[in-house]
Amino acid sequence: KNMTVVEIGGDLAIVDAGVMFPEDDMPGVDLVIPDTTYLVENASRVKGIFLTHGHEDHIGGVPYVLRQLNVPVYGTKLTLALLRVKLIEHGLERSTDLREIKAGDRTQIGNIDVEFIHVNHSIADVVALAFHTAFGAIVYCSDFKFDQTPYDGKVADLYAFANLGKQGVLCLLSDSTNAERPGYTASEKKVGETFRHIFSNAEGRILVATFASNVHRIQQIFDAAAREGRHVSVTGRSMIRVVEVATELGYLDVPEGILVDLDKLDKLPREKSVIITTGSQGEPMSALSRMAMAEHNRISISPGDTVIISASPIPGNEKAVGRIINQLFKEGAKVVYEPHLGVHTSGHAQQEELKLLLNLCKPRYFIPIHGEHRMLLKHAELAEATGISKENIVIGEIGLPVEFTAEGVHIRERVVSGQVFVDGLGVGDVGNIVLRDRRQLSTDGILIVVVTMSRKTGKVVAGPDVVSRGFVYVRESEALMDEAREKAKEALDTCLAQSNTDWGALKGAVRDSLNRYLWEKTKRRPMILPIIMEI
Structure with missing residues (x-):
């Protein structure tokens, strides 16, 4: 779910907005998208979304962002064509301002002055971005490799990177996916x-x-x-x-x-x-x-x-x-x-290509991106090997702003960030508590205890009845179910004998009693859901 925000002179530029597919501990979740709370709070300062290429982890979240931020989207022809399909599915095509760019273009909107540079990857029409500032360029190069014999004959624009290096690069942000692999990526x-x-x-x-x-x-x-x-x-x-x-x-x-x-x-x-x-x-x-x-x-x-x-x-x-x-x-x-056997090659640069980009750009500061933490650290080592001072290398964290001033680099106060879960038509309505319950249901099942009480007397008139799903096979565990029913009845009787008729207290007593009993008997902790009906 790649998303980076660049701020220049108070204006904000969003670079990519991808989706991540759910991990094993996210049952029922369809997609994971970036948390855009900070951007929504600063919506008037957001000047646009700038896309590097058309992969899901870079454009999949754009429709969700556009629902909250009506800003122009910049991308190459193929990238916008793939995005347009998604916008049609979300009913956003007519309301979205898509602005086609091509490698070599330079666009300014407000204080955002961005140049688009052709690079190779495992999809066509990929660009790196160079944001021009008073202190030098901020070069964002995610998902790239230097293919000397690309199928379409369009090699990466090494001259553009070298020219930026000559003019002065303030900071380079570079792909770390293959930072652990020596040599060059095959063509x-x-x-x-x-x-x-x-x-x-x-x-x-x-x-x-x-x-x-x-x-x-x-x-x-x-x-x-x-x-x-x-x-x-x-x-x-x-x-x-x-x-x-x-x-x-x-x-x-x-x-x-x-x-x-x-x-x-x-x-x-x-x-x-x-x-x-x-x-x-x-x-x-x-x-x-x-x-x-x-x-x-x-x-x-x-x-x-x-x-x-x-x-x-x-x-x-x-x-x-x-x-x-x-x-x-x-x-x-x-x-x-x-x-x-040669039936696949990566779309990401390996160590020698990463070092080549570092040497071409000659950045004052370096931020490795797009990889697991060990890959970022390995990329940082490569940067040191090319002569960048360790003090000028920043291993970033999600939501932690990195600020460049005339005095140097500073880490600012954390902003709201993270991940938002998409489940069906719901966006953000599934959180950690819901996921915890789903994980519990998937591992130990559920036990439902149903009790009917009299509104007038406050006494139990029916039940407790016990229903199991995903916990044990009831026909083969009748003794366990009967004993569970008795434990629930005892817990209720104890509360009622003390004139405690608060539903919360009754449910808590049943839950605690059954939790202890079932753990002793089965070493399992199913979700226990007491239901009290009043007549």
Whole structure:
């Protein structure tokens, strides 16, 4: 959920607004977006949203931000096209001011003077940003690599970075994703060479799973298929959408007659067909997962199929990806997934490229970004190796402002920040307490105690009845349920004998009594929910 705010002369510029997908301890949560409380409180000072590229973790949160801040959005052609699809889904397309820019442009709005610089990544139309200030430029370079042989022939604009370094860079913020990896990131063209080799030797149908946003990867799949006289079908909602948008804008060049509807695929010889699909991260509902589990309504995996996993598992997805690969092998497919086989390359710079950017920019201060804490620390070490003083390197924290003045760098008072959960149509209505209850329900289940009391006498007229869900199988635990019912009755009788008819006290007594009993008997702590009805 990348989001950075740059303040210059009192004006605010938002850089990216992404989403994070929920972790295992966030049951029921669909998306995680940045907390924009500080921006809403300072809405009159926000001049715009500046997007670096079209990946979900950089544009996925934009519609949620625009609901609270009506500001212009700047981005390249492909980035805005992908964002427009999201805005249509949220009903915000007509009310949003989208302003297209291209690499090499320079725009000023208020005190925000920003230059856009072309860099390479695993999606087309990516830019770094240089905010020009009286003290020098603030260069923001997230998600990049220096590919010397990019598929589209557009190398990163090293001259622009060198020119900024010559003029004076106040601070560089740079991608730390691959800061632990030595050397250089392999070129995207290497993947195309691997595709050509696999396609020329495959005897049956070929299926390729990759990230939907990697337009150059998709283009190279089309190129390899055309070379071998194969037809291509596309499946997966996000994949279909990106292919349509990229083709319409000219980022994809699909040879005439090569793209066929999935419905017509069965009529083609298997050795003449290729399927491009989503699901490279083992997502349970993705097209590839449903194929592997024989749940896809149009495509089934057969012996002789070659499946290429053209992606590396994102940390945390390794088990899910491994499970899909195992199932594909069981279905008789040949699966090509090992990184050393050349079916994937990263879109992030490795150590030598990171040092090259540092040496080109020659920043006075350095802030490593976009990575886990250990990656930030490793990137800081690389910066020191290039000659940046340790005192001039800042490891930032979410919500902790870093201020540059004529006197130096200062860490200011923390502002409201963090994460907001999106669950269905609800935004922010699920917090830590709700998540705690959901986690408890998912681990130990729930026990509901229902009691009916008389309004006139204050005595129990029915119950307590005990209902269990996700705790024990009632038919096999009747003795436990009967004893639990007795414990609840005893707790109620004790309170009523003391003339304590407060519902809160009654519920608390039942809850405490059952908590102790069930822990002694089962070593489990289900959620206990007493319900009192009055007649």
